[in-house]
Amino acid sequence: MTCEIFSLELVEVADGQECLNPVAAQHFETCLRCQAELAQYKKLLRALASLRGQLLPADQRLVEDIIEALRPPGTVHRLHRMAGGNRKAAYIGGIAAAATAGAAGAIVLATRLASRHRLAS
Amino acid sequence: MDSKRTDELIAEAKEGDHRAFEELVHETYADTYTLAYRLVGDEEDARDVVQETYLRAHKGLKKFRGDAQLSTWLHRITANCASTYLGRRGKHRHDSLDDEIEIADETPRLDPVHQADIGDLRNHLVEALMQLPPKLRAVVVLRDIYDLSHESIAEQLDISESAAKVRLHRARKRLRERLYPLGEERAHAV
Numbered sequence: 001m002t003c004e005i006f007s008l009e010l011v012e013v014a015d016g017q018e019c020l021n022p023v024a025a026q027h028f029e030t031c032l033r034c035q036a037e038l039a040q041y042k043k044l045l046r047a048l049a050s051l052r053g054q055l056l057p058a059d060q061r062l063v064e065d066i067i068e069a070l071r072p073p074g075t076v077h078r079l080h081r082m083a084g085g086n087r088k089a090a091y092i093g094g095i096a097a098a099a100t101a102g103a104a105g106a107i108v109l110a111t112r113l114a115s116r117h118r119l120a121s
Numbered sequence: 122m123d124s125k126r127t128d129e130l131i132a133e134a135k136e137g138d139h140r141a142f143e144e145l146v147h148e149t150y151a152d153t154y155t156l157a158y159r160l161v162g163d164e165e166d167a168r169d170v171v172q173e174t175y176l177r178a179h180k181g182l183k184k185f186r187g188d189a190q191l192s193t194w195l196h197r198i199t200a201n202c203a204s205t206y207l208g209r210r211g212k213h214r215h216d217s218l219d220d221e222i223e224i225a226d227e228t229p230r231l232d233p234v235h236q237a238d239i240g241d242l243r244n245h246l247v248e249a250l251m252q253l254p255p256k257l258r259a260v261v262v263l264r265d266i267y268d269l270s271h272e273s274i275a276e277q278l279d280i281s282e283s284a285a286k287v288r289l290h291r292a293r294k295r296l297r298e299r300l301y302p303l304g305e306e307r308a309h310a311v
Contacts, residue, residue, distance in 0.1 A: 011290045015265075040301045041293065047242045048265040048296075051159075058154035062168055066150065066175045067143050 003033050010034060014041030127191055135183055142182070145191070146175055153195055159262045160203035162251050166210070173202045196267050200259065200277040207255050242300065249299045253292055260285055261292035 006027055012018035020028055028034050127148070133141035153174055158167040177198050185194055250258055259278060263269040264285075271289075275282040 007294075008290060011293050014293075037297070040297050043242065044246070044293065044297055044300065045265055047246050048261070049268075050243060051247070051266045052268075054155070055151045056155040056158050058151050058171075062154065062171060063147060063150050065168070066146055066172055069172055069176060070139070070142065070146075070179050072139075 002027055003031060003037075006034060007037070010038050010041060014038060015045055124190075128187070131182070131185065131187070131191065135185075142179060149192065149195055150175075152192060153199055156196055156199050156262070156267060157203055159250065159266070160200065160255070160259050161206060161210075162255065162258070166206060170199065170202045170206050173206070174199045177202065193269070196263070196269060197273060197277050200263055200269070200274070203259065204278045207259075245300055246296065249296050252299070253295060257288050257292035257295065260288040261296065264289055265293070 006020075006024045009018070009020055009024050013020055019025075028038070127145070130141045130145050130148075134145060150171065154167055154171050157170040157174070158164065161167050161170055174195065178195060181198075185191075189197075250262070253261070260274055263274045263277070264271070269277075271282050271285050275285040278285065280288075
């Protein structure tokens, strides 16, 4: 029963913000149960603090959604400096491919026109 | 990212540079998402909370004086958004906001011998955290993982400081009881 009375104090003592009052301290010195409980709280708090460094995986789509939501209405979509790197490469690649296809088409067209002129003359 | 670069980006974003703010989002979203998930306990809800957090951060950036770190400032906003979100969600799912709800222990009792390792304990802890009612979980997450002050927690969750402390005690007690079953305590009793 005595342990139950001091239980609440142990929770506060565990994170180092409070000290046990003299009566509780006297009980604590001889009570293995309370000592074990305090040790468990300290272990628990260390484990909780260690979760701070753990990041959960969030997908890239989330960033895009956030940025989309932040963009003022009517703004032309821009390429992002960081996550947009792959998109930028794909975009440049697409332009290059289109330009190459266009140039090839022009050459074919020019060749056909030239051969028609030759046949006509 | 170093703090100098962060400060530069904040200054640029305050001047209205959207790209600077976007870069800040890229740098911080994983941390913000992690906190949001720990508070609301659901992936989709966490995504909504994160979006709302950055909308509010973007709106209120000019008020950010740099007294606290950017991450701490974002944590406060996330906590506030999550609290609002849970409040709204609670209207549809009443039980999710009841911090007196009894949680059924569905996991087998843990053998203390196997809990010696902090890594092992951490895994069980994550599970136990998710089993806590959202109101209790929010306080223990913000205080014991993200190190927010009682005052700040109370402000963001819109509760009194003493209520925040009471919830923290309850949350810690429940977590301890879950991770260290009574049998072990009795074994240690004089």
